[in-house]
Amino acid sequence: MEKTKARAGRTGKERNLRSLVLLLEDEDPNSALLVRDHILKIGAPILPYLMGLERTHPALFEKAKGLISDIVFGEIKKEFEEFARLSEAKRDLEKGAFLIARFAYPLLDEKVYRKWLDHVAGKIRSDISSSENSMTAFKRLHSFLSNAMGFRVNEENYYDPDNNYLNRVIEMRRGTPLSLSILFLILARRLKIPAFGIGLPGHFIVGLGRPSLFWDPILNKTLDVAGMRKRLAQNGFSYDPSVLRPVSHSHILMRLLRNLMAVYQNAGLNLNSERLGELAQILLIPQ
Numbered sequence: 001m002e003k004t005k006a007r008a009g010r011t012g013k014e015r016n017l018r019s020l021v022l023l024l025e026d027e028d029p030n031s032a033l034l035v036r037d038h039i040l041k042i043g044a045p046i047l048p049y050l051m052g053l054e055r056t057h058p059a060l061f062e063k064a065k066g067l068i069s070d071i072v073f074g075e076i077k078k079e080f081e082e083f084a085r086l087s088e089a090k091r092d093l094e095k096g097a098f099l100i101a102r103f104a105y106p107l108l109d110e111k112v113y114r115k116w117l118d119h120v121a122g123k124i125r126s127d128i129s130s131s132e133n134s135m136t137a138f139k140r141l142h143s144f145l146s147n148a149m150g151f152r153v154n155e156e157n158y159y160d161p162d163n164n165y166l167n168r169v170i171e172m173r174r175g176t177p178l179s180l181s182i183l184f185l186i187l188a189r190r191l192k193i194p195a196f197g198i199g200l201p202g203h204f205i206v207g208l209g210r211p212s213l214f215w216d217p218i219l220n221k222t223l224d225v226a227g228m229r230k231r232l233a234q235n236g237f238s239y240d241p242s243v244l245r246p247v248s249h250s251h252i253l254m255r256l257l258r259n260l261m262a263v264y265q266n267a268g269l270n271l272n273s274e275r276l277g278e279l280a281q282i283l284l285i286p287q
Contacts, residue, residue, distance in 0.1 A: 014049075017042070021049045022057070024064055036067060044075050047106055072106040073275050080279050084286040088248055094166075094186045096253040100260070101165040103276065108167050116170060120149075121190035128191070137193050138208045141184065142215050142222050149173060151180060153217055159267075164260050177217040178204040178256055184215060185252075196246035199255060201237070211244055254283055 020042075023035045039046055050068050053061035079099055083091065094117075098110045124144050128137050145151045154163045154174035162168035169175035169183055181197055184206050188195035198207045198214070206215040214223045216231065223231060229239040237243070257280040264272040 017046050017049045021046065021053065021064070022060070024067075025057075025060055039067060040071065040074075043071055047071060051107055068106070069271075072103070075106075076103055077278065077282070080282050081286070084282050088250060091249045091253075093182060093249040093252060094189075096249065097166040097182050097186070097256070100253065100256060100279070101167045103260075103272075103279075104161065104165055105167055113167055113170055117186060117190065120144075121187050124187070125191055134193050134208060135213050137191060138188070138195060138213055138215070139222055141187060141191065141193065145180075145184065145187070146220050151175070151183070152220060153177060153180065159263050161260060161263050161267075164256060164263070176259065178252070178259060180217040181206050181215075182252065182256070184217075197252050198244050199247045199251060200232075200243060203235075204252075204255070207244060207246065250283060254280055257283070 020035065020039065024032065024039075026032050026035065039050075047068065050061075050064050050071075053064055076099065083096060083099060094114075098108065098113070102108050124141055127144075128140055132140075151169075151173045153176065154160065154172070157163070157174075158176070162172065163175045164179050166179065166182065166186075169179045175183070181204050185195055185197060188206075193208070195206050195208050195215075196211075198205050198211070203218070205217065207213070212225055214228050215221075216223055219231070225239075228244070232239055232243075257276050261273045261276045261280070264270070264276065
């Protein structure tokens with residue numbers, strides 16, 4: 001009996017939310033404003049019904065896009081403020097990357113992608129013997145991502161915003177040097193490989209050791225110190241250990257936000273760029 005009542009309650013609530021969303025069709029400005037205010041107060045719970053309009057009522061979905069954007073940003077902003085209040089040691093790179101991905105994909109189911117990450121890490125772990133050191137494991141991780149799974153820098157469509165969103169990087173097996181490095185680091189943590197990000201001028205790589213081993217996403221191969229000296233020299237830089245220091249998770253996420261800001265600004269999507277700038281400011285100066 002109780003289960004039946006609970007189910008009926010959920011059904012009634014769902015029906016009310018669907019009906020409320022359809023009221024956006026009202027041509028009366030005052031009524032439309034009231035509906036909009038009501039929807040904004042409900043917030044995240046009504047998002048699936050607004051997003052569902054794309055399939056059932058395409059014209060109304062176009063009308064609702066601004067409203068969806070406002071709700072999504074409001075929710076992400078609140079979560080970003082919570083994230084930014086954490087100490088640096090507790091700012092999880094994976095959590096931050098998925099949070100940023102929800103800016104473009106509000107209904108993103110993180111559990112699906114975390115399960116995929118666990119599965120991939122498990123497959124790599126099964127190929128690493130207990131006697132192998134971190135350097136060998138580092139190379140195996142690179143080999144699996146690059147050779148077995150085909151992850152690459154998306155040179156054909158480098159400025160597609162999707163190259164920066166972790167869920168799409170996983171789906172497309174394409175990304176930027178930074179987003180591929182984030183994926184590498186997330187898997188390395190699962191495998192207990194002490195890898196870290198290195199923010200070079202105009203480029204991003206992954207390091208291990210002092211550092212003594214590197215993974216360059218553009219070259220898509222691992223480099224030792226001699227190889228990195230040569231790589232830096234080719235780009236007009238000297239081998240300076242201070243440039244190769246590990247960067248924090250906050251630094252990586254800030255860089256990801258700035259990359260997206262530039263992509264959207266260049267595409268003329270200034271509102272997206274401005275909102276991502278707000279998130280970057282929150283990360284820089286916690287509220």
